Amino acid sequence: MKLTLKIWRQKNAQDKGGIVDYPIDGIEPDMSFLEMLDVLNEQLINKGEEPVAFDHDCREGICGMCSLFINGEAHGPDRGVTTCQLHMRMFKDGDTIFIEPFRAKAFPVIKDLVVDRSSFDRIQHAGGFISVNTSGNTIDANTIPINKDDADKSFDAAACIGCGACVATCKNSSAMLFVGAKVSQFALLPQGKVEATDRVLNMVHQMDLEGFGNCTNTGACEVECPKGISLENIARMNREYLSASLKG
Numbered sequence: 717m718k719l720t721l722k723i724w725r726q727k728n729a730q731d732k733g734g735i736v737d738y739p740i741d742g743i744e745p746d747m748s749f750l751e752m753l754d755v756l757n758e759q760l761i762n763k764g765e766e767p768v769a770f771d772h773d774c775r776e777g778i779c780g781m782c783s784l785f786i787n788g789e790a791h792g793p794d795r796g797v798t799t800c801q802l803h804m805r806m807f808k809d810g811d812t813i814f815i816e817p818f819r820a821k822a823f824p825v826i827k828d829l830v831v832d833r834s835s836f837d838r839i840q841h842a843g844g845f846i847s848v849n850t851s852g853n854t855i856d857a858n859t860i861p862i863n864k865d866d867a868d869k870s871f872d873a874a875a876c877i878g879c880g881a882c883v884a885t886c887k888n889s890s891a892m893l894f895v896g897a898k899v900s901q902f903a904l905l906p907q908g909k910v911e912a913t914d915r916v917l918n919m920v921h922q923m924d925l926e927g928f929g930n931c932t933n934t935g936a937c938e939v940e941c942p943k944g945i946s947l948e949n950i951a952r953m954n955r956e957y958l959s960a961s962l963k964g
């Protein structure tokens with residue numbers, strides 16, 4: 717395949733940045749999108765040019781590091797996949813592909829296609845955990861009976877990999893789907909009940925401090941989420957927040 721890549725290049729956080737054109741040839745339909753960028757970078761390095769900086773780690777849809785906005789869609793045109801799982805067969809020979817970083821005030825660009833998503837880490841630190849007694853008397857989790865529906869819903873929420881596609885695709889740059897998933901994962905389980913009140917108040921407070929926008933129920937986040945996280949989690953977080961606020 718022969719393609720024209722239009723890639724966002726930005727030297728550092730202060731640089732204004734802009735789109736640069738890169739014609740590329742010899743791309744196989746079975747290559748992943750990141751392998752295609754590897755080919756481009758090899759060519760740039762061989763020419764003595766600066767390679768394009770982009771984030772990646774596992775390259776199998778687990779870590780949530782890869783984060784590209786491709787032709788106006790977070791993680792590109794396929795559904796239920798991350799950028800590292802996207803294949804070039806989704807594009808046609810001769811296509812022009814725009815590749816940009818995830819854009820949100822709370823995700824500032826560090827370089828080229830790499831953004832700083834440490835705001836998500838700070839939200840997690842604010843409440844995305846449970847305290848467990850590890851003194852030797854820990855009760856095995858499997859001995860605590862949990863309703864099957866709740867266990868399944870908690871597991872579904874826990875599938876969130878913190879990629880940030882929900883924020884990038886939301887017109888308000890809202891992080892409600894991410895935070896809703898992280899709150900729901902524990903709210904549905906007995907282990908999460910002890911810190912439930914503090915958790916939702918602290919995580920939502922941190923989310924607001926980081927500069928994420930509000931949810932206006934457009935649902936774009938659910939459509940673009942590679943892990944199928946449901947809007948139901950936002951509704952659950954809102955219920956948890958209301959009940960915690962009344963207690964507080």
Ligand code: SF4
Nearest residue numbers: 876877879880882941
């Ligand atoms: S909710 Fe979905 S889109 Fe948002 S961070 Fe989690 S996995 Fe990524």
Ligand code: FES
Nearest residue numbers: 773775780782800
């Ligand atoms: S590189 Fe880990 S999810 Fe894409």
